[in-house]
Amino acid sequence: MVKKKPVRLRPYYRTRYAYQKLRVCKHCHHFTVLWEDTCANCGRHALIPVMDQAAINAKRSMQTERLSALLLTLVAVLLSQTFLQIAVCLGGGLLLTVLLWLLQRRMLPSETRRQLDKLLHGSQRLILEGIYLNLSTASAAIKDDEQIGYEILREIATIVHNDRIRLQQIVLLQSFVLRKDMDLELEPLLIEDFDSDLAAYIGEIAKVKRELIKASAIRYLLIHERYILQMKQGASIMTAAAGAAVRMKKYVDMYPDFIRRYARGLPRERFLRLYQIVRRNPDQSWDGLRDEVSAIYNEKYRWDPDFQKWE
Numbered sequence: 001m002v003k004k005k006p007v008r009l010r011p012y013y014r015t016r017y018a019y020q021k022l023r024v025c026k027h028c029h030h031f032t033v034l035w036e037d038t039c040a041n042c043g044r045h046a047l048i049p050v051m052d053q054a055a056i057n058a059k060r061s062m063q064t065e066r067l068s069a070l071l072l073t074l075v076a077v078l079l080s081q082t083f084l085q086i087a088v089c090l091g092g093g094l095l096l097t098v099l100l101w102l103l104q105r106r107m108l109p110s111e112t113r114r115q116l117d118k119l120l121h122g123s124q125r126l127i128l129e130g131i132y133l134n135l136s137t138a139s140a141a142i143k144d145d146e147q148i149g150y151e152i153l154r155e156i157a158t159i160v161h162n163d164r165i166r167l168q169q170i171v172l173l174q175s176f177v178l179r180k181d182m183d184l185e186l187e188p189l190l191i192e193d194f195d196s197d198l199a200a201y202i203g204e205i206a207k208v209k210r211e212l213i214k215a216s217a218i219r220y221l222l223i224h225e226r227y228i229l230q231m232k233q234g235a236s237i238m239t240a241a242a243g244a245a246v247r248m249k250k251y252v253d254m255y256p257d258f259i260r261r262y263a264r265g266l267p268r269e270r271f272l273r274l275y276q277i278v279r280r281n282p283d284q285s286w287d288g289l290r291d292e293v294s295a296i297y298n299e300k301y302r303w304d305p306d307f308q309k310w311e
């Protein structure tokens with residue numbers, strides 16, 4: 001087994017929308033999801049968030065509309081034959097331009113969103129090219145610095161959702177020493193097929209950050225249980241997940257059979273937690289889980305003072 005490395009991951013900023021991670025070069029329209037200062041394509045300091053670019057585009061298109069209104073006014077004035085006509089055209093034209101400007105000010109947010117849509121849809125090829133370049137930066141980085149490689153993949157994964165990127169992330173995560181204070185994630189990394197690195201990662205998360213073990217992760221383990229149990233540490237992965245699941249009654253209600261099968265292997269502190277849930281809910285049998293918990297209690301913890309409080 002490869003020796004795991006201690007790492008300190010840089011904080012990961014979650015954004016409400018995936019596009020908020022995307023920046024574009026004002027100069028050459030190259031896109032990136034990374035945090036570099038200069039454009040990887042043209043080398044200039046011209047990267048701005050796509051939303052800023054959309055705002056620039058919106059203001060530019062509104063400016064064009066105002067200029068057209070003024071131009072129209074000018075043409076009308078030039079075609080006028082009397083002083084009254086000139087005055088009416090000039091006054092009317094200017095008034096309309098001011099009204100247009102007021103209207104545009106109110107429309108700016110919605111126009112910016114429209115321009116953003118247009119920018120993202122119209123630049124799909126450029127965005128993909130940018131992300132490919134980001135990916136090649138990632139694979140170059142992975143060779144000599146797995147941590148940077150992982151951080152780059154984590155950014156790319158906000159925009160591109162595919163299993164190849166998830167698996168690469170999992171493999172890299174498996175080369176790190178995981179700690180509770182790390183900004184770790186589990187649900188976005190789940191794939192459909194069985195993967196031993198993913199199973200091992202879930203087992204570790206169940207120990208260091210058990211709040212990340214939710215229904216989807218438990219479902220993954222149950223679907224692939226047969227293969228997981230063929231792994232050397234398979235049983236301990238399943239047991240660790242059961243230990244994480246008993247933090248909430250909800251999961252005992254959802255997966256009583258799973259918890260029953262691994263209850264015997266739970267460490268004392270996790271079994272105590274399960275025992276408390278069982279004692280607090282005297283009318284539930286949970287398909288035999290209650291009997292199994294009583295049997296384990298009688299065998300191992302009868303004389304344990306922490307358990308006596310629940311008598």
Ligand SMILES: [Zn+2]
Nearest residue numbers: 025028039042
């Ligand atoms: Zn550029």
